[in-house]
Amino acid sequence: MGGVRVLVGTRKGAFILTSDEQRRDWRVDGPHFAGWEVYHVAGSPADPDRIWAAPSGGWFGQVIQRSDDGGRTWEAVGNDFSYASPAGEHQWYDGTLRPWEFARVWHLEPSPTDPDLVYAGIQDAALFRSVDGGVSWHELAGLREHGSGPQWQPGAGGMCLHTIVLHPTNPDRMTVAISAAGVFRTDDGGTSWRPINQGLLSDGIPSPAAEVGHCVHNLAMHPARPDTVYMQKHWDVMRSDDGGEHWREISGNLPSDFGFPIAVHAHEPDTVYVIPITSDSHHFPPEGKLRVYRSRTGGDKWEALTEGLPQQNCYVDVLRDAMAVDTLDDCGVYFGTTGGQVYGSADSGDTWQPIVRDLPPVLSVEVQTL
Amino acid sequence: MTVRVVLPSHLRQLAHCDRELVVDAEATQRAVIDAIEQRYPALRGTIRDPATGRRRPFVRLFACGEDLSHESPDAALPSAVVDGSEPLRIVGAMAGG
Numbered sequence: 001m002g003g004v005r006v007l008v009g010t011r012k013g014a015f016i017l018t019s020d021e022q023r024r025d026w027r028v029d030g031p032h033f034a035g036w037e038v039y040h041v042a043g044s045p046a047d048p049d050r051i052w053a054a055p056s057g058g059w060f061g062q063v064i065q066r067s068d069d070g071g072r073t074w075e076a077v078g079n080d081f082s083y084a085s086p087a088g089e090h091q092w093y094d095g096t097l098r099p100w101e102f103a104r105v106w107h108l109e110p111s112p113t114d115p116d117l118v119y120a121g122i123q124d125a126a127l128f129r130s131v132d133g134g135v136s137w138h139e140l141a142g143l144r145e146h147g148s149g150p151q152w153q154p155g156a157g158g159m160c161l162h163t164i165v166l167h168p169t170n171p172d173r174m175t176v177a178i179s180a181a182g183v184f185r186t187d188d189g190g191t192s193w194r195p196i197n198q199g200l201l202s203d204g205i206p207s208p209a210a211e212v213g214h215c216v217h218n219l220a221m222h223p224a225r226p227d228t229v230y231m232q233k234h235w236d237v238m239r240s241d242d243g244g245e246h247w248r249e250i251s252g253n254l255p256s257d258f259g260f261p262i263a264v265h266a267h268e269p270d271t272v273y274v275i276p277i278t279s280d281s282h283h284f285p286p287e288g289k290l291r292v293y294r295s296r297t298g299g300d301k302w303e304a305l306t307e308g309l310p311q312q313n314c315y316v317d318v319l320r321d322a323m324a325v326d327t328l329d330d331c332g333v334y335f336g337t338t339g340g341q342v343y344g345s346a347d348s349g350d351t352w353q354p355i356v357r358d359l360p361p362v363l364s365v366e367v368q369t370l
Numbered sequence: 371m372t373v374r375v376v377l378p379s380h381l382r383q384l385a386h387c388d389r390e391l392v393v394d395a396e397a398t399q400r401a402v403i404d405a406i407e408q409r410y411p412a413l414r415g416t417i418r419d420p421a422t423g424r425r426r427p428f429v430r431l432f433a434c435g436e437d438l439s440h441e442s443p444d445a446a447l448p449s450a451v452v453d454g455s456e457p458l459r460i461v462g463a464m465a466g467g
Contacts, residue, residue, distance in 0.1 A: 033383070034383055035383055036380065055384075059429060060416035060429065060462070061426055062415070063414075063415065063416060076384075076411045076412035076413075076414065080421060081421075
């Protein structure tokens with residue numbers, strides 16, 4: 001079977017959107033876990049029938065569900081995310097110290113090669129690993145304990161580990177991003193970690209070039225060029241060509257360099273997508289025009305992609321995990337909005353169509369190419 | 371013995387079960403919740419925090435019009451629950467309007 005499966009997490013459940021390679025006609029299945037906040041749904045690249053979902057809620061906590069039949073049926077797996085060591089304290093918004101406390105899973109990152117290996121990024125920020133398909137979870141505590149943790153502070157959404165980038169060929173290298181702490185990397189499989197934020201400048205923090213404290217919103221990497229990492233920061237779109245050791249700004253001619261998601265074209269490592277948002281207090285597109293911006297030069301020069309997207313009176317947001325690409329020959333690009341629309345493009349962003357218009361607010365979008 | 375239990379809608383939705391269950395358990399909160407989690411693994415950790423074992427703050431337990439939320443988890447449930455004339459009600463705090 002060819003085609004794509006778009007996995008959508010929303011404030012009130014998960015939805016699965018399926019189409020063939022043409023990506024014109026779509027089937028919408030869901031809601032799965034109706035009423036639950038589903039921050040993320042992710043499929044295993046090693047076994048596309050295996051999908052994990054992370055429903056949570058303020059009343060009944062966090063559950064993790066797994067499907068082994070492409071999302072038709074689900075079973076509960078492990079949901080014990082106990083920190084591996086005394087959790088310690090981190091900065092609260094007002095500068096006081098606050099104990100580390102589990103709140104929810106923000107992101108699941110399945111291994112590209114092992115269907116039983118999956119990572120979870122949680123709030124309060126920590127990284128967990130499961131080697132048994134999600135049945136049990138174990139913290140890679142070296143991240144939380146490497147030393148700068150007491151300086152970390154929550155972003156507006158909480159102190160969350162929201163992005164996990166696995167190196168395509170070196171299983172010892174992982175890069176994660178935490179709001180509002182920054183980017184951290186391990187080169188020994190998760191035992192030891194260090195901050196890699198050199199070159200980031202954040203005007204909203206006491207020391208703009210600090211080693212930690214940056215509100216990094218999302219990272220993206222093309223597997224053919226793993227030393228190049230793209231970043232959407234709170235403000236600024238950034239790029240590193242040495243695995244995150246040094247960063248430089250590539251915001252160029254964007255109408256706003258505030259935003260949440262960032263994605264790379266499946267076949268063109270220099271083609272990057274962002275969705276500008278007006279500001280940190282105005283979480284909607286500039287001028288009420290929903291525009292995806294594409295750079296074919298690895299940043300700095302950006303073009304607005306508007307065909308099929310609303311160009312007036314549009315005041316939705318697009319959250320950090322809510323954009324993804326497929327790997328079909330003509331790369332598909334997808335994103336979901338807080339207004340409940342999921343848009344797709346089957347031509348690398350040149351034209352767009354709404355796949356579905358009236359879902360609950362979209363929290364995450366992932367794509368499986370089948 | 372058997373105990374009747376009424377679940378809130380979010381948990382019924384997750385476990386794909388009816389509003390009211392009957393579980394085989396000793397008539398204590400702990401034993402009843404243990405039995406629910408055993409029968410419906412999807413509900414593990416939803417009534418009690420999996421790390422601490424404590425009742426979640428927004429989850430309450432009632433029976434016979436009485437709030438049992440702050441009783442010891444090992445205290446005996448009311449006789450009307452024991453004899454099956456009343457269910458143990460697991461309730462999520464009201465919210466939304």
